[in-house]
Amino acid sequence: TIRPVRRSYYDPSSAPGKGVVWEWENDSGTWTPYDMDVGITIQRAYEKQHPWVDLSAIGFCYVIDFATMGQINRQTQRKRRVRRRLDMVYPLVSGTLPKSQSWPASPGAATAPPVPTCACPQCLLVMSVKATVSAAGPGTATLQPRKAPPVPPAPSKAPVPAPGAKAPDGVAAVRGSLKPLAAQGSRRQAASAPALSSASATASPPGAGSSKASRPGLATLNRSHLQRLAIAQSRVLIASGVPTVPVKNLTGSSPVNPALAGITGILMSAAGLPVCLTRPPKLVLHPPPVSKSEIQSIPGISHSSRKTTKKQAKKGKTPEEVLKKYLQKVRHPPDEDCTICMERLSAPSGYKGPQTAIKPDLVGKLVKCGHVFHLHCLVAMYNNGNKDGSLQCPTCKTIYGVKTGTQPPGKMEYHIIPHALPGHSDCKTIRIIYNIPPGVQGPEHPNPGKSFTARGFPRHCYLPDSEKGRKVLKLLLVAWDRRLIFAIGTSSTTGESDTVIWNEIHHKTEFGSNLTGHGYPDINYLDNVLAELAAQGITEESLAQEKD
Numbered sequence: 001t002i003r004p005v006r007r008s009y010y011d012p013s014s015a016p017g018k019g020v021v022w023e024w025e026n027d028s029g030t031w032t033p034y035d036m037d038v039g040i041t042i043q044r045a046y047e048k049q050h051p052w053v054d055l056s057a058i059g060f061c062y063v064i065d066f067a068t069m070g071q072i073n074r075q076t077q078r079k080r081r082v083r084r085r086l087d088m089v090y091p092l093v094s095g096t097l098p099k100s101q102s103w104p105a106s107p108g109a110a111t112a113p114p115v116p117t118c119a120c121p122q123c124l125l126v127m128s129v130k131a132t133v134s135a136a137g138p139g140t141a142t143l144q145p146r147k148a149p150p151v152p153p154a155p156s157k158a159p160v161p162a163p164g165a166k167a168p169d170g171v172a173a174v175r176g177s178l179k180p181l182a183a184q185g186s187r188r189q190a191a192s193a194p195a196l197s198s199a200s201a202t203a204s205p206p207g208a209g210s211s212k213a214s215r216p217g218l219a220t221l222n223r224s225h226l227q228r229l230a231i232a233q234s235r236v237l238i239a240s241g242v243p244t245v246p247v248k249n250l251t252g253s254s255p256v257n258p259a260l261a262g263i264t265g266i267l268m269s270a271a272g273l274p275v276c277l278t279r280p281p282k283l284v285l286h287p288p289p290v291s292k293s294e295i296q297s298i299p300g301i302s303h304s305s306r307k308t309t310k311k312q313a314k315k316g317k318t319p320e321e322v323l324k325k326y327l328q329k330v331r332h333p334p335d336e337d338c339t340i341c342m343e344r345l346s347a348p349s350g351y352k353g354p355q356t357a358i359k360p361d362l363v364g365k366l367v368k369c370g371h372v373f374h375l376h377c378l379v380a381m382y383n384n385g386n387k388d389g390s391l392q393c394p395t396c397k398t399i400y401g402v403k404t405g406t407q408p409p410g411k412m413e414y415h416i417i418p419h420a421l422p423g424h425s426d427c428k429t430i431r432i433i434y435n436i437p438p439g440v441q442g443p444e445h446p447n448p449g450k451s452f453t454a455r456g457f458p459r460h461c462y463l464p465d466s467e468k469g470r471k472v473l474k475l476l477l478v479a480w481d482r483r484l485i486f487a488i489g490t491s492s493t494t495g496e497s498d499t500v501i502w503n504e505i506h507h508k509t510e511f512g513s514n515l516t517g518h519g520y521p522d523i524n525y526l527d528n529v530l531a532e533l534a535a536q537g538i539t540e541e542s543l544a545q546e547k548d
Contacts, residue, residue: 008036010090015043021088024071025081046084061285075285076456284512284519286460287419287429296416298430298470301477305413308483317389319382320358323375326391326400327364330372338363339395340377349374356380366391369398386444390537399537402545405503406444407483408452410436414473416465422512423521424464430473432461432507436486436500445488446498452488453499461507468526471540475533478542479505505532 010016015036022039023031034042038055042064045053055062056074063072064082071080297304333345341350348360351374362375371393382391390401413433421429435458441450463469479485487503490496506529510519533539 015040021085287511330363333363349376371395403537404482405484407486421520428465430463434459
């Protein structure tokens with residue numbers, strides 16, 4: 001594998017020029033240096049004696065607090081230690097900067113020895129495509145983008161541009177300038193640079209090579225100018241109908257997505273198609289800053305916050321007394337299995353746990369849904385649950401009584417902010433803020449007496465301030481009071497056990513994007529969350545019950 005390398009030069013007054021390196025403490029207790037550009041930004045704020053610096057302007061969701069020498073995640077509020085080192089001395093260069101070079105050398109060097117063909121499947125595929133294109137002739141290899149000005153035809157019948165004819169504006173710009181762009185060392189560690197250079201080298205029709213000579217000033221542009229030029233050229237290509245290759249992680253640490261984009265670019269350019277690499281929209285988790293005077297209460301809902309504590313189950317009723325309200329005894333059981341113990345209903349219960357006063361051969365039918373079980377199995381299932389006076393059919397999930405959960409104590413805030421969600425431009429936004437601190441598990445939790453963590457709090461969620469959005473909020477308040485929004489268990493994202501997790505009622509945590517699937521626009525979200533609430537036994541009837 002051959003990869004390009006580069007050497008960067010910085011001003012002596014910058015952080016690397018002074019030998020300053022900023023580092024953050026990782027989970028293993030060792031120190032990791034920030035990227036050079038991030039370190040320069042932090043050092044600049046530090047030298048100006050700012051109390052803190054917000055890194056969101058350069059694409060990072062962190063705040064560096066110089067008073068505590070800590071890094072704070074704006075989303076999760078997690079804190080890490082940072083430190084400033086002064087022992088990284090880089091060599092100084094006097095006089096003019098050395099001439100920019102790239103490696104490997106550009107294909108134009110006549111003295112470069114021929115490079116042997118690589119035998120990997122990717123290169124063999126590319127070479128076979130190029131050979132097929134060459135055999136078909138240049139007239140069939142070059143495809144012009146849609147809506148582009150027509151190229152003056154050559155005297156011959158083949159559709160090849162005449163010598164000296166000007167190619168379409170968007171195509172001529174990218175073909176003439178992307179090669180110097182790739183050679184200027186502006187490559188990232190992503191593998192997308194070969195796609196750019198291949199596109200400029202193989203997609204050029206006869207006569208387009210003159211554009212390289214007409215742009216001698218590109219060699220003198222710095223990196224930021226080249227990036228702006230590449231962005232402008234990408235926009236021209238997109239507007240003219242050139243196929244685009246989206247790259248989700250072009251500058252990230254993972255090589256997978258950039259490599260796929262690079263391979264796609266090579267193959268498209270080998271077939272004579274111009275290639276334009278594009279970037280996806282940025283993740284927008286939070287709305288623009290909102291002052292306290294702009295925050296409004298929600299009409300029809302009293303207060304703007306609500307707290308929950310550990311509600312104990314109603315005492316004084318045994319499991320047998322609770323089940324009597326929801327069951328009818330069956331004298332002649334049907335010839336089928338009990339879905340709890342998987343034994344025949346005509347036989348005694350297969351449950352082998354603590355014995356109860358109920359005989360193991362008694363059978364009962366739930367009055368609403370009509371499903372039949374051993375009474376002994378239903379009592380055991382109730383004792384293993386929350387024991388809150390409610391029962392849920394294990395077959396169809398029909399709820400009997402008022403279902404409550406095991407959500408830890410916390411606070412729920414809700415108000416209106418003067419910003420619109422994507423897809424809901426006709427109304428403002430309801431913002432919900434959940435905050436649950438870490439603590440110790442109670443008797444209703446998986447591991448009583450053991451501590452639990454609460455990652456990512458406060459969690460911000462968003463609803464449109466519409467009629468249906470307010471209805472969802474009112475039902476979410478009922479779910480909060482019944483301790484059904486969160487639970488304690490194992491996180492499906494991190495794998496961490498004994499932590500606070502969502503409890504099957506989905507929330508939208510992205511304000512201005514939908515890159516993770518937890519944002520807007522989503523035309524079905526409000527209907528879906530109403531169905532999820534109904535599955536927890538929370539409907540419009542619940543609102544009347546709460547008032548009573």
